[in-house]
Amino acid sequence: MRSTRVITAAALSAALALGACAPEAPQSGGGTGGGQEVTDATLTIATTTDVVNYNPLVGNSRSDYWITNLMYPHLLSIGEDGEKEPELAKEWGYVDDTTGFYELESGLTWSDGKPLTAKDVAYTLNAVKRDAPAGTLYGQLSNFDTATAVSDTRVEVKLTKPDASVIPEIGFWGNVVPQHVFEPAGSVAKFANDGSDGGWVSAGPYVLTDVQRGQSYTLERKDDYPLVEGGKPKAAKVVYRVFPDVNTEILSLKNGDVDVIANSLPPAQVKELQNTEGVTVQEVPGLGYAHMTYNMTKPDLAKTDVRLALAHAVDYEAIRRVVLQDQAVSTGSSPIMPVLKQYYDDSIKEYEHNPEKSRELLDDAGYKANSEDKYPLSFRLIYSLQDPVTTQWATLVKDGAAEAGITIELQGLERNAYLAKTDAGDFDIYAGNFAIMDDPATNMSLTYLPGGAINYSYVDDPELTKLIQQAQVTFERDEQVPILQEAAKKVRDNVYDNVMYTQNLYVAHRSDWSGFTVKPSELLSIVNPISVASATKSE
Amino acid sequence: MTTTVQMPQAQPEETPPKASSGTWRRFRKEPLGMIALVVLAVLVFAAVAAPWLADYPTGYGDRVLEGPSGAHWFGTDSLGLDVFAEVVWGARQSLLVAAAASLIAIVFGTLLAVVGAYFKRVDAVVGVIVDLTLSLPVLPLMILVAALVGPSTVTIIFVIAAFSWPEVTRVVRSQALSVVRMPYVDAARLMTSSPAWIIRRHVVPAVMPLILVSVVLTASRAVLSAAGLAFLGLGDPNTWSWGRILYEAQQAGAMSTAWWLPLFPSLAIFLLVLAATMLSTAYNDARNPRRNR
Numbered sequence: 025m026r027s028t029r030v031i032t033a034a035a036l037s038a039a040l041a042l043g044a045c046a047p048e049a050p051q052s053g054g055g056t057g058g059g060q061e062v063t064d065a066t067l068t069i070a071t072t073t074d075v076v077n078y079n080p081l082v083g084n085s086r087s088d089y090w091i092t093n094l095m096y097p098h099l100l101s102i103g104e105d106g107e108k109e110p111e112l113a114k115e116w117g118y119v120d121d122t123t124g125f126y127e128l129e130s131g132l133t134w135s136d137g138k139p140l141t142a143k144d145v146a147y148t149l150n151a152v153k154r155d156a157p158a159g160t161l162y163g164q165l166s167n168f169d170t171a172t173a174v175s176d177t178r179v180e181v182k183l184t185k186p187d188a189s190v191i192p193e194i195g196f197w198g199n200v201v202p203q204h205v206f207e208p209a210g211s212v213a214k215f216a217n218d219g220s221d222g223g224w225v226s227a228g229p230y231v232l233t234d235v236q237r238g239q240s241y242t243l244e245r246k247d248d249y250p251l252v253e254g255g256k257p258k259a260a261k262v263v264y265r266v267f268p269d270v271n272t273e274i275l276s277l278k279n280g281d282v283d284v285i286a287n288s289l290p291p292a293q294v295k296e297l298q299n300t301e302g303v304t305v306q307e308v309p310g311l312g313y314a315h316m317t318y319n320m321t322k323p324d325l326a327k328t329d330v331r332l333a334l335a336h337a338v339d340y341e342a343i344r345r346v347v348l349q350d351q352a353v354s355t356g357s358s359p360i361m362p363v364l365k366q367y368y369d370d371s372i373k374e375y376e377h378n379p380e381k382s383r384e385l386l387d388d389a390g391y392k393a394n395s396e397d398k399y400p401l402s403f404r405l406i407y408s409l410q411d412p413v414t415t416q417w418a419t420l421v422k423d424g425a426a427e428a429g430i431t432i433e434l435q436g437l438e439r440n441a442y443l444a445k446t447d448a449g450d451f452d453i454y455a456g457n458f459a460i461m462d463d464p465a466t467n468m469s470l471t472y473l474p475g476g477a478i479n480y481s482y483v484d485d486p487e488l489t490k491l492i493q494q495a496q497v498t499f500e501r502d503e504q505v506p507i508l509q510e511a512a513k514k515v516r517d518n519v520y521d522n523v524m525y526t527q528n529l530y531v532a533h534r535s536d537w538s539g540f541t542v543k544p545s546e547l548l549s550i551v552n553p554i555s556v557a558s559a560t561k562s563e
Numbered sequence: 564m565t566t567t568v569q570m571p572q573a574q575p576e577e578t579p580p581k582a583s584s585g586t587w588r589r590f591r592k593e594p595l596g597m598i599a600l601v602v603l604a605v606l607v608f609a610a611v612a613a614p615w616l617a618d619y620p621t622g623y624g625d626r627v628l629e630g631p632s633g634a635h636w637f638g639t640d641s642l643g644l645d646v647f648a649e650v651v652w653g654a655r656q657s658l659l660v661a662a663a664a665s666l667i668a669i670v671f672g673t674l675l676a677v678v679g680a681y682f683k684r685v686d687a688v689v690g691v692i693v694d695l696t697l698s699l700p701v702l703p704l705m706i707l708v709a710a711l712v713g714p715s716t717v718t719i720i721f722v723i724a725a726f727s728w729p730e731v732t733r734v735v736r737s738q739a740l741s742v743v744r745m746p747y748v749d750a751a752r753l754m755t756s757s758p759a760w761i762i763r764r765h766v767v768p769a770v771m772p773l774i775l776v777s778v779v780l781t782a783s784r785a786v787l788s789a790a791g792l793a794f795l796g797l798g799d800p801n802t803w804s805w806g807r808i809l810y811e812a813q814q815a816g817a818m819s820t821a822w823w824l825p826l827f828p829s830l831a832i833f834l835l836v837l838a839a840t841m842l843s844t845a846y847n848d849a850r851n852p853r854r855n856r
Binding site for chain 1: 621622623624625627628641642643710711713714796797800801811813814815816817818819820
């Protein structure tokens with residue numbers, strides 16, 4: 025019925041840091057590789073974390089996603105502007121308001137020779153709904169009822185109520201796993217899939233064959249992979265090597281010990297590597313944002329004037345210029361970023377950096393500054409120590425607030441402690457970022473509806489709730505956009521969220537490698553399966 | 564009888580000034596010891612005089628990751644802040660943590676040591692606790708505690724102190740054990756029934772030189788531990804410390820490209836630890852001239 029209308033939304037909580045990968049027709053990426061192509065080369069990729077989960081439905085670390093995405097395909101992929109693109113599914117959409125469908129590519133097989141059919145897709149979705157593994161896919165299934173394989177290449181999805189974004193969402197966030205391997209293992213939430221039972225089974229371009237924990241993960245080519253040009257991945261082997269930190273990764277890349285650094289580069293290192301011979305730096309468009317939320321369950325932060333005072337005390341321009349080295353763009357303090365061209369509203373303006381205004385707001389709200397010009401306001405700001413960019417700008421936020429007479433106490437936390445405190449609401453101000461926020465309707469429902477999974481400001485504004493719910497069931501984009509823009513303005517004006525920028529990332533690879541396909545976000549970047557399978561080395 | 568009692572009483576009161584002035588005379592002849600003392604004095608001076616030496620590094624600067632120059636002696640970091648100012652102000656935090664943590668460790672460690680040495684029954688328990696604590700993997704536990712409680716200066720001080728006292732206890736206890744067997748301590752027992760008085764007047768003064776050496780060594784180890792924790796991101800993010808400069812350089816991926824970032828704070832840590840070790844060695848030699856001559 026609504027044909028293949030792509031309404032997508034995928035709010036990626038920093039907490040879950042979920043990734044998705046999506047092959048598409050290969051384009052020539054960067055690189056200056058000329059000369060003879062090396063056949064059966066080995067592509068060595070640097071990462072800083074070990075694989076925690078080999079089960080793509082559970083997933084946790086970046087390495088989990090990068091490696092499992094080379095084995096378990098997604099139904100849909102994503103473009104630079106957040107639009108969905110075909111991957112395993114060549115068509116998708118709605119039959120009626122409560123029935124969606126995916127039409128799959130034919131001819132894909134698992135590495136053990138079994139065909140990949142609609143039954144695997146239906147099994148994956150139903151099993152995730154049943155076992156509730158802790159991943160983003162499960163979060164997308166709230167209005168999902170059941171999936172049925174109506175033929176070998178068609179899956180139909182029954183919904184519990186109309187939802188304009190569930191079909192593209194599931195397609196983008198879900199990996200498809202082999203039914204004949206996962207079903208005998210019982211619950212998909214508990215299955216480790218660690219290869220202890222005869223290795224891994226892959227329908228992606230590569231299959232994991234050897235694991236040296238703390239050192240390397242070796243994947244070998246799967247000879248037939250129809251989603252890449254020529255039907256066969258170019259590099260014979262892909263080796264993920266684990267490094268202690270980004271400094272050692274950079275040294276190894278310069279020495280030629282590794283071919284690609286999978287993590288995005290620290291902003292201050294981009295220029296240096298761009299000028300390094302033999303190294304190519306590739307820009308990866310951002311599709312998420314960095315933000316601060318003010319915990320509105322705290323009496324002071326429940327006041328709009330206090331939140332506005334905090335928002336006006338931040339020097340956003342300096343943060344983007346110094347910390348991010350101008351590698352970020354303002355969203356105008358709106359949760360709808362400029363990269364989402366169809367939704368962006370350029371009439372929404374960023375909070376002006378003006379500590380004097382902050383003081384006026386606080387004076388008007390009845391706060392009295394003491395003899396040292398300080399207000400009786402002190403807030404605890406939490407952030408993850410594993411996020412170097414946020415760690416840097418957190419100090420600028422603190423300094424800015426001090427100018428306005430507000431005390432901010434920084435609490436940088438180890439990642440797991442940070443996630444636990446975030447979930448428990450144990451903070452005054454939360455600083456973090458979302459990797460992919462591609463559909464405003466879904467994002468806003470997760471971030472601003474009462475009880476939303478990533479509603480870290482604990483906002484509960486009935487008018488905003490009404491707008492978001494209306495947008496969710498509005499299938500035509502022309503009607504949906506003004507509703508979402510009105511909601512975004514509300515968020516900005518009431519400081520329900522303080523969205524600071526979209527960061528454009530940079531990744532580096534050796535110049536003798538070329539043919540990478542760039543996809544948005546650090547999770548896809550140039551290590552998405554199509555890109556890895558298309559990369560070639562020249563002599 | 565009275566004379567025998569008075570003798571040991573007078574001894575500790577009279578001898579320390581003599582002993583210490585002799586120690587100081589011999590210490591001045593130890594060139595390494597004097598150099599160490601000067602280095603430590605310079606570091607302490609930098610810490611105390613930080614407000615006059617450099618502005619507190621805050622906010623940001625526009626000249627990011629620039630090498631040492633006339634304007635920035637130690638270069639700038641990835642936020643454009645002056646590294647010299649960071650090292651100077653970092654000396655404050657590093658020395659504060661060192662002093663506070665070693666003070667707590669020394670007081671607690673010495674107390675347990677002398678009480679254990681004096682009361683045989685307590686000694687067994689203290690010995691077991693010390694052995695147990697010494698056998699724990701210290702760094703992982705420090706990381707765990709600092710991560711769970713959350714990084715702050717107070718946390719760091721207590722975490723380091725909590726894992727430093729057993730060394731002090733062990734060293735001081737061995738000396739205190741031989742002291743409590745001395746005849747003058749036995750004689751003191753005849754004078755009073757108060758063990759606290761005997762410990763305070765006779766045992767503690769006898770182990771004092773050892774405590775002084777322990778203070779310096781524990782403090783230098785505390786600086787290393789604090790820098791280690793800060794380097795792992797578990798330092799106080801609200802204050803500059805040498806470990807934090809290293810940590811931020813590592814986070815910014817600037818270790819390999821901006822050599823001045825890791826060099827200067829590392830140099831400060833190196834100088835402090837080396838000077839502390841040399842000072843304690845020189846002091847020990849000066850106090851006990853027969854040992855090494």
